[in-house]
Amino acid sequence: MKNHFLFGYFFLFCISSLRGQDRYQLGVIPQINNEFSLGDRYELNSKVEIRQLLKDGPSNLTAQKGFHFERSDFETILNRKLSPLDGVGVGYLLRIEEGKLVHRFIQQYAHVQNKIGFRLAHRFRSDQTITDNEWSFRIRYRLSFEKPLEGLEIDPKEFYLKINNEYLPTYAKKELDVEIRLLASLGYNLSDKMKFETGFDYRAEDIIAKNTEHQCWLNLGWFHSF
Amino acid sequence: MTLIYCIENKGIARRLRILFILAFSILSQPIEAQEKLEREYRIAAEHVPEKAKSFIKATYLNAKAKWYREEGLSGFTLEAKLKWKGQRHSVEFDTLGNLQDIEIGIKFEEVEDIARKQIETHLQTNFQHYRIVKTQVQLKGSSAQLQRIVGNQTRETTEELIINYELIVKARSSQDKISSFYEILVNKQGEVIKLSKIVERAVNHLIF
Numbered sequence: 001m002k003n004h005f006l007f008g009y010f011f012l013f014c015i016s017s018l019r020g021q022d023r024y025q026l027g028v029i030p031q032i033n034n035e036f037s038l039g040d041r042y043e044l045n046s047k048v049e050i051r052q053l054l055k056d057g058p059s060n061l062t063a064q065k066g067f068h069f070e071r072s073d074f075e076t077i078l079n080r081k082l083s084p085l086d087g088v089g090v091g092y093l094l095r096i097e098e099g100k101l102v103h104r105f106i107q108q109y110a111h112v113q114n115k116i117g118f119r120l121a122h123r124f125r126s127d128q129t130i131t132d133n134e135w136s137f138r139i140r141y142r143l144s145f146e147k148p149l150e151g152l153e154i155d156p157k158e159f160y161l162k163i164n165n166e167y168l169p170t171y172a173k174k175e176l177d178v179e180i181r182l183l184a185s186l187g188y189n190l191s192d193k194m195k196f197e198t199g200f201d202y203r204a205e206d207i208i209a210k211n212t213e214h215q216c217w218l219n220l221g222w223f224h225s226f
Numbered sequence: 227m228t229l230i231y232c233i234e235n236k237g238i239a240r241r242l243r244i245l246f247i248l249a250f251s252i253l254s255q256p257i258e259a260q261e262k263l264e265r266e267y268r269i270a271a272e273h274v275p276e277k278a279k280s281f282i283k284a285t286y287l288n289a290k291a292k293w294y295r296e297e298g299l300s301g302f303t304l305e306a307k308l309k310w311k312g313q314r315h316s317v318e319f320d321t322l323g324n325l326q327d328i329e330i331g332i333k334f335e336e337v338e339d340i341a342r343k344q345i346e347t348h349l350q351t352n353f354q355h356y357r358i359v360k361t362q363v364q365l366k367g368s369s370a371q372l373q374r375i376v377g378n379q380t381r382e383t384t385e386e387l388i389i390n391y392e393l394i395v396k397a398r399s400s401q402d403k404i405s406s407f408y409e410i411l412v413n414k415q416g417e418v419i420k421l422s423k424i425v426e427r428a429v430n431h432l433i434f
Binding site: 033035039040041045047077079081082083084085087108110112116119121123144146150151152153154155156158162187192193195197221223225 | 266267268307314396402403404405407426427428430431432433
């Protein structure tokens, strides 16, 4: 019951943060995430994510153009495990957006901490994106909190709560800006190799430029390890 | 600036949709079942035998315990977890409420000298490098004896009392390609009773 309230509050927070002239987007992000183990040391993570826009403002392009795929991402990261809970990775993302191709190069270090009754994950990432011959650079930090809803560890066929908070300073077109993301999701651990997650992902883009865009996405995730 | 396009005008969107469905259907094929054989979950105190609750109440006075039920290969057990005098205690019972053992979180430095030296020698011999992440002392004995030990914070050494140490160690052996976590159970003399590698749960949903 407590979790229903949590999700309710989060949804209300997303809606209430949208004021008359603010730019906003509401939509759905389905995501498939697969992990392929390449021996003890390496693993390949592939992610397919397709954003579908349901409502936006103030331009209201969804009303003009109808059903939209905003963009599609295909990401692959080769991760080298330093231990079962640490890893460094390099990757590449191909984005298809308005028929254009966007290329992104990714480097990351991630560290997971096992605590009593919950886990924390720290992800430090940098990426370089090229769109129409223009480069943009980001440094990202994401803190994830995961808590089983039954017991002290997430066992098969159990639900869990996941909260992500990410900060993304961006340098593009000779300007610095920041994006902040907050995700609250409910997960179901079907087995040790498969998880489903759904939750709300709030994103505030262009915070320094004071032309902030608020985004609220319904996340649907499927995670699988081979 | 957000870029939006209408899928009806783009053939690529249709191809993407097919790709998405195809990927989902391929990956939804039945996979080899690999169920974890141990699981634990929280239970309410009213589902705990009176005998176990009485032991906790008598031993730990007003400390608040959280109760868990564990399912393993050898059957079911009940576990009370609580904080007592700044230490984490884990008290295990069988399903009838009979006391099995008490595990108390301690610092590795608190392990008795003879055992500590033996453990260090074992780790240095078998691993290229190691770090002790967690140490627990495991006490097995009669209810009355364990109650006295917890109450008085004394370590009686009678023949009936069994003292073991359970360690979680992050280490890398010559066979390991990366560091791994190990659970090591040693007796009072520091001799290894059991050593097992811990299989960590997946983290891809946390780091990607």
